[in-house]
Amino acid sequence: MGYACDFCGEQRSMVYCRSDAACLCLSCDRNVHSANALSKRHSRTLLCERCNSQPATVRCAEEKISLCHNCDWIGHGASTSGSSHKRQTVNCYSGCPSAAELSSIWSSVLELPSADDTTCEKEMGLMSITENSLKKTSWVGSESDMPLGGGMVKIQKTNFLVGSSSSLPEHKSTSQSLGLQITLPMNPPSSKVCYHPAKGSPLLDNLYEDFNIDEVDLTLENYEELFGIILNSSEDFLENGGINSLFATKETSAADSNCQGAVLAEGSSAQIVNPQPACSAASADSMMSSKTDPILRFTPRQAHSNLSFSGLTGENNTGDYQDCGASSIILMGEPPWCTPGPENSLPSASRSDAVMRYKEKKKTRKFEKTVRYASRKARADIRKRVKGRFVKAGDAYDYDPLSQTWSY
DNA sequence: GTGACTCAAAAATCCACAACAGGCA
DNA sequence: CTTGCCTGTTGTGGATTTTTGAGTC
Numbered sequence: 001m002g003y004a005c006d007f008c009g010e011q012r013s014m015v016y017c018r019s020d021a022a023c024l025c026l027s028c029d030r031n032v033h034s035a036n037a038l039s040k041r042h043s044r045t046l047l048c049e050r051c052n053s054q055p056a057t058v059r060c061a062e063e064k065i066s067l068c069h070n071c072d073w074i075g076h077g078a079s080t081s082g083s084s085h086k087r088q089t090v091n092c093y094s095g096c097p098s099a100a101e102l103s104s105i106w107s108s109v110l111e112l113p114s115a116d117d118t119t120c121e122k123e124m125g126l127m128s129i130t131e132n133s134l135k136k137t138s139w140v141g142s143e144s145d146m147p148l149g150g151g152m153v154k155i156q157k158t159n160f161l162v163g164s165s166s167s168l169p170e171h172k173s174t175s176q177s178l179g180l181q182i183t184l185p186m187n188p189p190s191s192k193v194c195y196h197p198a199k200g201s202p203l204l205d206n207l208y209e210d211f212n213i214d215e216v217d218l219t220l221e222n223y224e225e226l227f228g229i230i231l232n233s234s235e236d237f238l239e240n241g242g243i244n245s246l247f248a249t250k251e252t253s254a255a256d257s258n259c260q261g262a263v264l265a266e267g268s269s270a271q272i273v274n275p276q277p278a279c280s281a282a283s284a285d286s287m288m289s290s291k292t293d294p295i296l297r298f299t300p301r302q303a304h305s306n307l308s309f310s311g312l313t314g315e316n317n318t319g320d321y322q323d324c325g326a327s328s329i330i331l332m333g334e335p336p337w338c339t340p341g342p343e344n345s346l347p348s349a350s351r352s353d354a355v356m357r358y359k360e361k362k363k364t365r366k367f368e369k370t371v372r373y374a375s376r377k378a379r380a381d382i383r384k385r386v387k388g389r390f391v392k393a394g395d396a397y398d399y400d401p402l403s404q405t406w407s408y
Numbered sequence: 409g410t411g412a413c414t415c416a417a418a419a420a421t422c423c424a425c426a427a428c429a430g431g432c433a
Numbered sequence: 434c435t436t437g438c439c440t441g442t443t444g445t446g447g448a449t450t451t452t453t454g455a456g457t458c
Binding site: 376379383385386387388389390393395 | 428
């Protein structure tokens, strides 16, 4: 992929659509994604201005450039001079935002070129704005669904990040680059709520408020149900209340990322080969899991938190799934962003620490079960059994839940 | 450092049957 | 289009079995 729009081949590409795995100019982006309801839901973001092939995840304020995870790592690694650059998360969006809306979405991240800069931007400026104007202050900079023309537009919180990429919680940026749409579990998140450092309030509060559950394409009874890999790997996700681990980009512990890095490094030797940065969260844990559990299992009876990956629906499966790297984890080797270099070799101490933390987390992981059919449960609760198994009505039994007695 | 072994914990399995979903007349 | 019937699938819990992981030698 290069500078040219994958669709028209003429204009400079500015937007990356994960679902289509395509780099598009703003004009084509709007055209393509206004085709139908499904395409409107494709999650897009700015294109990395350095490699021009990956979705940007951060915007470097100093360099005034949008960077993908890999380029960010290379450019802002801990050992590089740019490690102290102030960076801001780049928003994803869906729907068919107009030029004005797009500029609003990204206004806090970058200054869109003037209408005269490029033909593409001219086209952008010429886009008709038929949608109702928005109260930008009501949604810009917050994670919410915005009713824009052609449907909802999802954007995410923009947060400044300072430091090396290692401080980026990969699983958190993952969500952004994946455009994940999450159904929050009805149960309150675990106590490990990520607190908003500025407000001192649980970020999840906002998330709960802002999430649009209706947008969910696929609801899993359990985050482990979908793929052994992704789900196994997403323990952090649920464990931390699901969302905060994905979106709370402010609260970033270096240990977390170290853990993932460590895991990545550990798992990469055999099975991981090219997980996209976008899914390092899933990748990381899944790698850890796959290291000891080569057969990725589907566990039908496990937990019942609700999680959905829009990227795994038919609509989005191509791009998002690829981004997720679930398959890549197994098929490929060294992560592309893990370029051989000193900055990528984690200190063994922190690495082992991270692994230990991971294992502790795994130990404490809980699967909460929810009963989908209370009537069935009620019946099961009173059914007679033999050695735990249901028996036919009238047959001899050794346990009667009603009387709490055993027949022998 | 490595393999064999033990033990505990976790996960999978099994059962019957009402509820449910979908197709068809 | 609605209704009723039929057929196949799903989900439910406790005990048991199997698998996994950690620790020790």
